Amino acid sequence: MDEQREVLGISRWTTGGFSTAGSLRPGYRRDVDRLLPDPAPADDADPVAAYLDDARPAPPGRPWVVVGMVASVDGATAVDGRSGGLGGPGDRRVFRALRGVADMILVGAGTVRAEGYRSPRTPDDDVVARRLAEGRAPRPRLVVVSGSLDLDPEAPLFAERPDEDPPPVVATVASAPPERRAALEPVAELVACGPNRVDLTGLLAVLDDVGAGVVLCEGGPDLNHQLLAAGLVDEVCLTISPRLVGGVGGAGRSLLAGDSLPIPARLRLDRVLAEDGFLFCRYLVS
Numbered sequence: 405m406d407e408q409r410e411v412l413g414i415s416r417w418t419t420g421g422f423s424t425a426g427s428l429r430p431g432y433r434r435d436v437d438r439l440l441p442d443p444a445p446a447d448d449a450d451p452v453a454a455y456l457d458d459a460r461p462a463p464p465g466r467p468w469v470v471v472g473m474v475a476s477v478d479g480a481t482a483v484d485g486r487s488g489g490l491g492g493p494g495d496r497r498v499f500r501a502l503r504g505v506a507d508m509i510l511v512g513a514g515t516v517r518a519e520g521y522r523s524p525r526t527p528d529d530d531v532v533a534r535r536l537a538e539g540r541a542p543r544p545r546l547v548v549v550s551g552s553l554d555l556d557p558e559a560p561l562f563a564e565r566p567d568e569d570p571p572p573v574v575a576t577v578a579s580a581p582p583e584r585r586a587a588l589e590p591v592a593e594l595v596a597c598g599p600n601r602v603d604l605t606g607l608l609a610v611l612d613d614v615g616a617g618v619v620l621c622e623g624g625p626d627l628n629h630q631l632l633a634a635g636l637v638d639e640v641c642l643t644i645s646p647r648l649v650g651g652v653g654g655a656g657r658s659l660l661a662g663d664s665l666p667i668p669a670r671l672r673l674d675r676v677l678a679e680d681g682f683l684f685c686r687y688l689v690s
Contacts, residue, residue, distance in 0.1 A: 441675060452501035454675065455641070456531065458686070460505070460618050463638070466608040467619045469510075470639040471628055472502045479658050480649035481625060486519055490645040494679035502641055504531040506544040506620035508573075508611055512627040513550035521546070522560040523569060544620070546572040547611065548592075549602050549627055553584035555592075562591035575607045604634055625661035632660065632669050637689050640671060646681035 460468040474490045475481050483489030491499075503509065504527045511521065524543045526532060532542045546561060553576055557563075561572055574592045576585070578599045588594060597607045611619060621631060631637050642659075671687035678684070 452497045454677075455498065455501040455686075456505055456534070458505075460639070462612070462617050466605070466612050466636070467507065467616045468638050469608070469619050469621060469631060469636055470502060470506070470641060471621045471623075471631065471637050472499070472641045473623055473628070473659055474643040474645055475659055476645050476647040476649045478648050478650065480647075481623065481659060482518070483647075483649055487623075488519075490647055490649075491643070492645070492680060492682055494677075494682050494684065495643045495645070498641070498643060498677075498684050500527065501531075502620055503527065503544055504535070506618050507540060507616040508547050508619045509544050510547045510549065510619050510621040510627070512624045513548055513552075513555055514626070515622065515624040516548055516555065516559070516561065518624075520560065521548075523565045523572075541569075543569065545570060547607075547619075548572055548574045549604075549607075550574055551577045551580065551600070551602055553580045553588055553594075555584075555588060557587045557591050562588075565591075575602050577602055604630055604636060608636060625658055629660040629662035629665075633662070633665050637669070639689065640685075640687040642685045642687065644683040644685065 460470070462468045473481060474487055474495055476490055480490070481487060503524055509524060515521070524546065526543055527535070535542055548555065548561075553574065555562075555574065565571060571592050574588060574594050575597050576594055578596045580596075585594060595607070595610055597603045597610065608619065621627060621637075628637075670690045672690045673685065674688050675686040676683055
């Protein structure tokens with residue numbers, strides 16, 4: 405296998421350092437192969453540092469939007485309603501890296517309920533130092549999309565928020581039920597974006613106005629579809645899990661939920677990392 409890697413010019417990443425193919429340093433329990441683009445220089449120590457260093461120039465009038473998802477080989481995004489059954493250690497590192505670059509985390513209310521969302525955790529010290537040096541908050545802020553405001557004000561993302569963090573933003577509509585609005589106003593910052601359906605273009609403009617440079621969308625499939633249909637996605641970071649789930653479009657869900665896109669989105673494969681059968685793919689929307 406190592407001989408094959410040398411022929412293909414594939415380099416090997418490790419969790420604690422980088423080594424060229426066939427010369428793994430002792431003491432590293434896991435390794436990540438970089439399949440694309442060309443092998444990296446030997447002084448790159450951390451595979452997920454690539455996500456922190458990627459250029460993400462904000463388009464005019466809105467932040468750069470990243471869709472970050474994990475899916476099985478057959479395209480399912482959940483097992484028993486949750487994405488955790490598809491992940492692994494490498495996926496969790498990529499997940500943390502993507503949150504480390506985000507100013508805002510955009511998520512649909514259904515995903516919040518299904519996954520039991522909480523306030524974002526503090527990143528690793530080096531990521532926090534980098535964020536602070538760039539004049540950014542130590543942690544990203546949650547932005548929940550909910551036209552109906554069907555959210556429990558005592559849910560962990562509201563009730564267990566660190567005192568020093570601002571409350572989550574809840575993007576809703578002008579026609580949202582007044583009683584639900586009154587229940588959430590003490591624990592969230594409500595923003596009405598549209599009369600009956602959340603206008604995502606308008607929401608991103610609001611986030612741009614408050615200084616968000618990068619927004620990470622964590623789904624679900626309905627929200628992913630809406631963003632892509634509106635031409636608001638710049639990057640797709642997809643973890644392909646070595647699982648077969650079945651039920652895609654039903655219990656397993658898929659990456660996108662909705663009608664066919666008006667114009668199929670064209671993606672350019674920018675990078676592929678691999679670990680224990682997982683593929684970590686970074687695509688740019690062209």
